Amino acid sequence: MSPTSKPAQVHYAYQQIAGEIEAQILRGDLKPGDQLPGETELANMFGVTRSTLREGLRQLESDGLVHRPTPRRLEVTVPQAGQMATRSSRAMALMRVTFRELSQVTVMTEPLAARLAAAHGTDDEIEQLQVLHAALVAAEGDMARTIDLDEQFHTRIAEMGRNRVLGLAREPIALLLFRGFTQIVPFAPKFYNRQIEAHSNVLGALRDRDADRAEKWARMHIEDFWRGAQLAGLEDEIALNPRALS
């Protein structure tokens, strides 16, 4: 019953191949960076045609367990965070999750990220964050760029926390939530400036290595975002039209 142990009927050859290689990776027989044999050879090893083998490979590729730096080289790899985030965002968008759902989670993740960043971020990273913030301020008016930089700002903080689990968990969520910016700003003119201010305060707290203050301002930042959504009457609205993710 456990979601991780379901040796369900995987009778199809291409699934068996994907499963077998996956098992070898998880078992450690194949380590990230290892190069796999050519398709013909692999096909022989598994006793199938190249066509069948390729279908299996496509699946592994899509799972992020192998990838091709160049068409000629097929190597084992650990799933990339960005790839996982995209998949997750897409899933949530298709589920038509609401601003409420996103906010409820983000109001926990971002403050945690800020707290961890205060503890583990390097001076250099804080400096870079300052630069990013300056760019964000300078981008006033350009909505697309603002959203992009805003997302980067938050992600950068999360990275500073040295917690990859948090990184994986929050990225797809933040990705969706911050896109909602566009829908909120028109309803709350002052909103934009308050966001900038909050960023400044988080930045300041990080510089002082004040975890509590960083956490507090991050929380206020998100709560403010949520209030903006409420003002705009978007609480239970779909956060993002899936088509925006194309």
Next chain:
Amino acid sequence: MSPTSKPAQVHYAYQQIAGEIEAQILRGDLKPGDQLPGETELANMFGVTRSTLREGLRQLESDGLVHRPTPRRLEVTVPQAGQMATRSSRAMALMRVTFRELSQVTVMTEPLAARLAAAHGTDDEIEQLQVLHAALVAAEGDMARTIDLDEQFHTRIAEMGRNRVLGLAREPIALLLFRGFTQIVPFAPKFYNRQIEAHSNVLGALRDRDADRAEKWARMHIEDFWRGAQLAGLEDEIALNPRALS
């Protein structure tokens, strides 16, 4: 630069096919439940061979955007939470995340889940949770079963919160963390009983619809887990050997 808008070089035919169908789904031209034409017809539509088309389909399948209820029927679907969780867990296991990383996040997610459950769970769900808890108590000694039920208990609470975003975010994490149970119990004999007790208290709070108390006990529950890991000296140990996920 945005992770969602990368029309990178997708020159390969099978990638274009996957991309095109994916776009149609995100755009809403294809809705979950819709049935797709046969492979031959699709291949003609895209002007490629069936072999090539199939490679594209395998990718979509693996992404969870389409699936085959029966080999004959190929239909559009929204990615299943369980599938995403498995992928995520696997990625984290391969990244060799530590107990520390998992705990830091879980100590936020589970209390939030408990709080939301107190607010939105139905009486019926609380009853079912009681049954599950009873089974958990009865399973004393059977480690594998205990872990399985424990994970179910937490997941059930998360579902009661009616927040799909939280569900997606916490599932893969909880999946990994609770498996660590095995490594902790030997070091902390009393640990097991305290976990049961905590569950009881959360359950009681839910029954009283006391969100604060539910949240508090959930937090204590996780913090206790974390202390157990510390007692066992596992703070920075790999939470789960990837091979356990095969």
Next chain:
DNA sequence: AGTATCATACTGTCGGACAGTGGAACCAGT
């Protein structure tokens, strides 16, 4: 009408083939 049978169409897999190309071996020049 409900059930059983049959025919058809479609999937999973196979085998072979070919153009384009990236890498490696090989050769030449200094």
Next chain:
DNA sequence: ACTGGTTCCACTGTCCGACAGTATGATACT
């Protein structure tokens, strides 16, 4: 001997054609 360029080969992406097994819908039967 080492570097730089050329050639050749292996390998990928794609195509074509084929076949067994089977699920699905159509047909026939009770």
